[in-house]
Amino acid sequence: MSLKGYYLLPHPPIVLPEVGRGEEQKIKRTSESMDAIGKDIAKKAPDTIIIVTPHGIMFQDAIVLSCENEMSGSMKKFGVPDVSLKLPVQKKLTQKIYDLAQTEGIPALLATNQLMKKYNTSVAIDHGTLVPLYFVSKHYNNYKLVHITYAPLGDIELYRLGIIINKAVEELNENAVFIASGDLSHRLSEEGPYGYHPSGEKFDKEFLEALQEGDVKRVFCMDKNVICNAEECGRRSAAVMLGALEGKKFKGELLSYEGTFGVGYGIMKFNTLSEDTSRLFDLETIRKEAYENKIQNSDPYVRLARESLTTYLKTGNELNSLPEYVTEEMKKEKRGVFVSLKKNGELRGCIGTIFPVTESIALEILHNAIEAGTNDPRFYEVDFQEIMDIDFSVDVLTAPEPAQKDELNPAEYGVIVRSKGKTGLLLPDLEGIDTVEEQLSIALDKADIRPDEDYSIQKFKVIRHREE
Structure with missing residues (x-):
């Protein structure tokens, strides 16, 4: 049995009346659409809901599959501990997904409370899971949970994870639906969590259009800088879901989109139209060609x-x-x-x-x-x-020279601060660092130098070489 439903849902805590306390009315369409998804899932009456979230226990190098008999969580950190969920875990399906991931070389781990003790945490339902399931549970409660936290792996690995999830569902003949939990850009306005950036609107528009059209290649070929500057948390969840749709032609039905609080909330359900040829080979070919082109140029x-x-x-x-x-x-x-390394637009080493x-x-x-x-x-x-x-960049430094604060310009000069044997350096022309005060503050912090200490300043330029 294949998956019976596929959904993209946001997870804004403020959409819950208990959290919003009236503010949820400002995103009423989001609330209504999530309620509609809850009713749609209730009609399908799945035995299992598989959800991929960005806000569970996250490891940088492995997918996390929660594997306790049951999971619980609440909105305590948002001031309403009484809003909570406790759900049984579908451990057989969770184990099957893990086993297939191991076979296919996709890094994954089974998270138990015993294991998580090593990291001073425990298996729990996060708000990226609780908010969508709050609306499902208003209409339907007879289901078990498969709880997956993605890792910042490559897009192809996430896509292959989706293929594995669907395969596990089919092999166990499980009656299940799939929810990709994630907000879109967090930079739609100055009032948003990370301020405004034009990439925010661009990302949301292109991403949702590609999903509506069922154009997987377009999703995977989006500009990495746009993705990074948008500060979103839903694309990787969607990449896993698209893998679960491998071999199917589909269209996305956009129920609503709002960005009232500077964050994009897109709600979409996906309708499968027919069987289709595999997209995995094409995606791998695109990735390989981009890599070869990068080296040649x-x-x-x-x-x-x-x-x-x-x-x-x-x-x-x-x-x-x-x-x-x-x-x-x-x-x-x-x-x-x-030498700096970036993966999907995010720093991976320097x-x-x-x-x-x-x-x-x-x-x-x-x-x-x-x-x-x-x-x-x-x-x-x-x-x-x-x-x-991974994209590489190489910065060749000019010789540092003494400088005063009023001689600095973070777009042109890097800075070195020194005090009592401690040294901090910050390269020039970095995203999000627009003032001398910000530049010095970060450099001092890196060196563990207090701002009220006496410290020397040097400036330098760089010749920057980047892969295009």
Whole structure:
């Protein structure tokens, strides 16, 4: 038995009357549409609801499948602990999804309370799950839950997870529906959680249009910078759901869209029209072609960074000689170099040297690329399978020079602050850092220097090389 329903639902706590206390009337269409979805699911009377959420226990490198006999949660942190849910878990289906994920090489773990004790937490229903199910449970309660928290994996891996979910449902002949929980852009207005950015409106429009048209390729080929700047949390949930729709032609029916509080709330149900050919091969081909194009069109700086990390992850060894494309300038000049990695527009690693520690820019890149991928303490080590989804950039630094605060410009200059042996550095022209005050505050914080301490300032420029 295939999945009987597919839904994209937001999870704004304020839509619940107990939380909103009248403010929910400002997103009345959202409330009405979620109520309509609840009624639609009640008509289907599923034995199981599978929900993918961004707000459960999240690991950076593995999908999390909750695997206790039951789960509970409340809206306590939103001031209403009496709004709560307790649901039985469909452990057989959860285990089947996990087993298939292991077979297919998709990183996943079964979350039990015993395991979660190691992380000082426990298995619980998060608000990304509770808010959608609040409306379902108004009309229907006779169901078990499969609770999945996505990880920031590559789009293809998330899509393949969706395929696995559908396969598990079919093999167990489970009567189930699928909910992709996620809000759209959080940057639709200055009043929103992250302020305004034009990418917010652009993302929401393109994303919803592609889903309405059933155009999976368009969803997966959206501009990464637009995605990143939109600050959304629903695209990955939808990527898993689209995988569950593999082999089916479908259209999305948009019930409502509102952005009243600076966050996009899109509600959509998906109608399957007929059987269709597999899209997975096409998506993998698009990904491979984009990767090859990136390599062919990148300049020597980023090409060397990519080749250095790729070789190390693949073989465990560093490059033993410089490739032919390395320029004379890279071989002869000595500069500080930062290598940055981004995955789906989000930082995945960054390591650099303010002053050169090797004999050339080229050797600096070789070393720092490996360090950025394996030794940035903020991130787990890059896996070789991620390389195709990572964009490289190389910043070559000019020599730092002393500066006063009024000589700084975060769009043009990077900054170095020093005090009592502590040093903090921030590169120039970073997204969201628009003032000298912001730039200095972050640099001081990185160095653990208090703003009221005496500290010196240096400024520098960078020559930035990026993959397009």
